[in-house]
Amino acid sequence: MPKGVSKTPKETSWKRSEAQRGEKNHRFGKHHSEEEKQNLSESLKGEKSPHFGNRFSAEHRKKISETRKRLFIEKKLIPPNLGKTFSEELKNKLRKNHADFKGEKHPRWKGGEIRINCKICGKEKTFPVSTIKKGQGKFCSQKCFSIWNIKHMKKKDTSIELAVENELKRRGIPYLKQVPIKGIALVDFLLPNKIIIQADGDYWHSRKKNKGKDISQDTELYFKNYKVFRFTETEINKSAKKCINKVMNIGN
Numbered sequence: 462m463p464k465g466v467s468k469t470p471k472e473t474s475w476k477r478s479e480a481q482r483g484e485k486n487h488r489f490g491k492h493h494s495e496e497e498k499q500n501l502s503e504s505l506k507g508e509k510s511p512h513f514g515n516r517f518s519a520e521h522r523k524k525i526s527e528t529r530k531r532l533f534i535e536k537k538l539i540p541p542n543l544g545k546t547f548s549e550e551l552k553n554k555l556r557k558n559h560a561d562f563k564g565e566k567h568p569r570w571k572g573g574e575i576r577i578n579c580k581i582c583g584k585e586k587t588f589p590v591s592t593i594k595k596g597q598g599k600f601c602s603q604k605c606f607s608i609w610n611i612k613h614m615k616k617k618d619t620s621i622e623l624a625v626e627n628e629l630k631r632r633g634i635p636y637l638k639q640v641p642i643k644g645i646a647l648v649d650f651l652l653p654n655k656i657i658i659q660a661d662g663d664y665w666h667s668r669k670k671n672k673g674k675d676i677s678q679d680t681e682l683y684f685k686n687y688k689v690f691r692f693t694e695t696e697i698n699k700s701a702k703k704c705i706n707k708v709m710n711i712g713n
């Protein structure tokens with residue numbers, strides 16, 4: 462059965478409606494008091510309305526709009542404002558309303574725009590506040606963003622490498638730093654017995670493309686009898702000691 466079609470036979474529903482028409486209706490002659498009207502209206506406003514948050518689909522809206530247009534052309538539907546002119550009083554009221562809802566006063570105000578200096582080159586650029594709230598809008602261009610990215614990443618990587626290095630030093634474990642393994646990779650730390658420690662910056666190594674690179678690198682190293690330990694920035698920042706424990710097989 463198509464949507465919106467009642468299962469009740471037409472005759473029955475007609476009889477039902479007939480039984481409640483006019484004087485037979487239990488509310489015949491009764492009117493809501495002003496207060497009741499107010500209450501009814503209030504009880505269905507905004508969030509309380511059963512239709513609150515419901516939206517017609519774009520397709521349905523288009524359909525409505527097209528039907529209205531067709532009916533206007535066929536002169537079956539009269540535009541509600543046809544032939545009406547607004548009085549000066551109403552015009553002023555509308556103007557005032559419009560001013561009241563402008564900019565910040567509008568319920569859907571997103572915060573306007575802010576001028577911001579690029580973090581890298583210092584050039585001024587305007588961004589919508591919504592972009593800034595998302596954590597974007599710090600750079601004037603993609604180029605400046607990449608420059609910042611490289612600088613920032615290096616700084617982070619060195620800080621976690623330093624944490625690992627300090628822990629190795631503390632335990633008196635001999636190591637070599639930034640060792641190129643022939644044709645495979647540049648590894649962060651090489652320890653005796655072909656043990657490798659890689660300190661991975663979260664940002665760089667969480668990227669899908671780079672993850673794949675890491676895995677294929679590890680596999681190649683494995684076939685050359687290296688033992689690779691990979692630690693993320695989070696792990697190292699939490700406890701470099703625990704990371705090295707894992708490598709040395711202590712407590713795990």
Ligand SMILES: [Zn+2]
Pocket residue numbers: 579580581582583584600601602605
């Ligand atoms: Zn810039």
